[in-house]
Amino acid sequence: MKIGTQMDKVLTGLSSRPESVGSTKTPGKTASLDGGVGKSATVTLSETASLLSEDSAAFDAAKVARIKQAIDNGSYQVNAGAIADKLIGNAKELLQGRQG
Incomplete structure (x- = not known):
C-alpha cells in the first residue's frame, strides 16, 4: 500500500484542469436526508470529494x-x-x- 499516491494523482489532476473564463462552477453531487418529522439536511460534495469517492478502492x-x-x-x-x-x-x- 502506497501512502498518498492516489490522493496526489487526484489533486494533481484537479489543479491541472483549465477553467474557462467566465464560467460558473457547477456544484458537485447533492444528497438529501429526511431525518424525521419536518427535518431535512442537504449535503453538497465538492468536485474534489466527488472524484475521491469515485476513485476510492473497495x-x-x-x-x-x-x-x-x-x-x-x-x-x-x-x-x-x-x-x-x-x-x-x-x-x-x-x-x-x-x-x-
Whole structure:
C-alpha cells in the first residue's frame, strides 16, 4: 500500500484542469436526508470529494472483520520486515520524484 499516491494523482489532476473564463462552477453531487418529522439536511460534495469517492478502492469487509477479531483476541502478528520494506520503497519513490 502506497501512502498518498492516489490522493496526489487526484489533486494533481484537479489543479491541472483549465477553467474557462467566465464560467460558473457547477456544484458537485447533492444528497438529501429526511431525518424525521419536518427535518431535512442537504449535503453538497465538492468536485474534489466527488472524484475521491469515485476513485476510492473497495475494501474486503470479511478481511477487515478477520483482522479485527485477531487483534481483539491477541493473535494478530505484525510482519515488521514487510512494513520496513514498504516504507523504504515509498521513501525511495519520493526521493526519486524530487530528483527527477
